[in-house]
Amino acid sequence: MFFVSGLRCPKVLVNSILAVAVGMLSGCVSTPESHQHSAHNQAVATAAAADFELDGYYESLPSLGKKGYFVEQLAPEVYFFSTGIYNNLFFVTPEGVVITDPIKGKGKLLKQAIREVTSQPVRFMIYSHSHLDHIGDAYLFAGEGVQIVAQVETGKALRKYKDRNRPVPHINFGTNYTLSIGGISIELIYPGEGHGKGNSIIYIPSRKVLMYVDVATPKSVPFKNFAYTIDIASHTRGIEKALKLDFDVYVAGHLHRTGTRQEMEEVLAYHYASKEASIKAIKNVSYLKLRAKTKTKDIENLFGEYLTEVAEQCYQILKPEWKHRLMGFEAFTRGNCDIWISYHRTHKAP
Template identity: 35%
Template sequence: MPEVPPIGARIAKYLDVPDAAKGPAIPAGKGYRTERLGAGLYMVTDNAYQSMFLVYESGVVVVDAPPSYAAHIKTAIAEVTGKPITHLVYSHAHADHIGGAAMLGGRPIIVAHAETKRLLARSNDRNRPLPTVTFTDGYQLKVGSQVLELQSRRAAHQPGNLFIYAPAQKALMHVDVVYPGWMMWRRFGLAEDVPAYFDAVEAVKSYDFAKFVGGHVARVGSREDVVVQAEFMADLKAAALKALQTVKVGAEVNPLDLGNPWAVYDTYIDRVAASCVNALTPKWKRRLAAFDVYIWDQCYAMEQSLRID
């Protein structure tokens, strides 16, 4: 049995979060903090979710409105400028990142990928108003002297998930793909396409950025954070592939269950995942925060993708 307990096994305490994964504390009683990323560009976070806003000559562009602190976004902006919110960019359609859009008030121009609009129309959620400007490939949002370059690539996390790049500030936002200092959220951040997820991380590396906003965790990321996650993912893929090649189908199954293919493959897949977890634990359990929380999920997702994608 691996050192890290399997899914469903409750433990007294998870591994401590490494200091390198932590960000600045949220001021007492405030519920959020603001961090400057460059000229007129700021991140807002509750140290679990992240959004941005960009100040230009006559207004403000907000990027994402997580419902956990969306009510504070206007307050955060007011600490920097008295200008109104004129635009709202949706990184993608998921409610945990834009479900606070209606809390911003006013009638901002909402910009998103056409796939995001399609998914939101299906959801029919009044907390996530439909975009008013959509595109299918790339879009340059130029407001005054400020620019955000919006681009969609092959869908990994969700169709329409955007790369949001501020070239002047050398800051990149791409949500639910890279988790600086942390293990990815369960099953590659619930990616809809695991091979495309690998491509997305490589795409992040292709941008000329100094600061990275991933939509989650407590701090801004760096290029090194992206490199480290890519290294972990390469190790994960190699460990899962080796396990698939060496673990035998049908081994350790009760002979009375050999006529039950579901039971045979359940045992096989569990043993593949255990082998994968064992291979990765010595190197990574202290390097990535929450390694022990989601390493089983990642190994299950990786073996499945290698078998069927």
């Protein structure tokens, strides 16, 4: 694990010569520099500064090797599986294996990863939510002896989709469900709609490990338009509820690594900051002034110009603090601002 928690610097700082060059630029590290290396360091510094300006904070994806995935034991019975972009947990007990979220196109790799650790059969399959990208290979694990568990809303959605790749759950829970197997208890908790109806927390209290998918990717700005969340306030509340649980490590459904509690708190802080920035931006941008200046005669275009300007201002407010803290800032911040702006227009005016 190469990430240095709490270091507000690009990831390159921690393991390469760039540490010296960028550190000098950013004040993250300070190291004496010899004269003979100064020209080289200058060139590296220039390149790193360009990356820094373009991307802000980032972590490079480590090599997946020939296997195409990573497996890491997080605690007794608890294994982390990642294909770099997507991830999940599986549990190995003397009474069988429990898997979560068989990622679309990666089910065979998950089978291989499980076989690296145990010859026990899969007994349970938990869906975090109904989305195809996360559970699209469920059919590879479904069959005799495998019980599928999901929240009621996930079950409803899957019965509607009639997708053979995503078989419907056998066990449909409401707010809470405890799956006890082979000496561990896996708690399933529905914190409300958030990222989508049915999206549930998978929590192992005895191991202080939690999985909550598509809600708070570590060191990352929420995905485009908050990953298409319909109810943004409920999405924020979901993270607040997750943080009430006692955990040290969490699995976000995405990224090559797990996250820490502090990293989930940081994403929540971005939720608050982007909400606040959107309110400021709404107050800063005058629709009437924009109307006086615009060249368009189309009232819809005018409204579009106004919303674009508000999102731009919101992005500018967030940039000094967040660009160098979270990945995806350039890609997703304006879209996230858009979601809050719609929320203020339709749900709760500032």
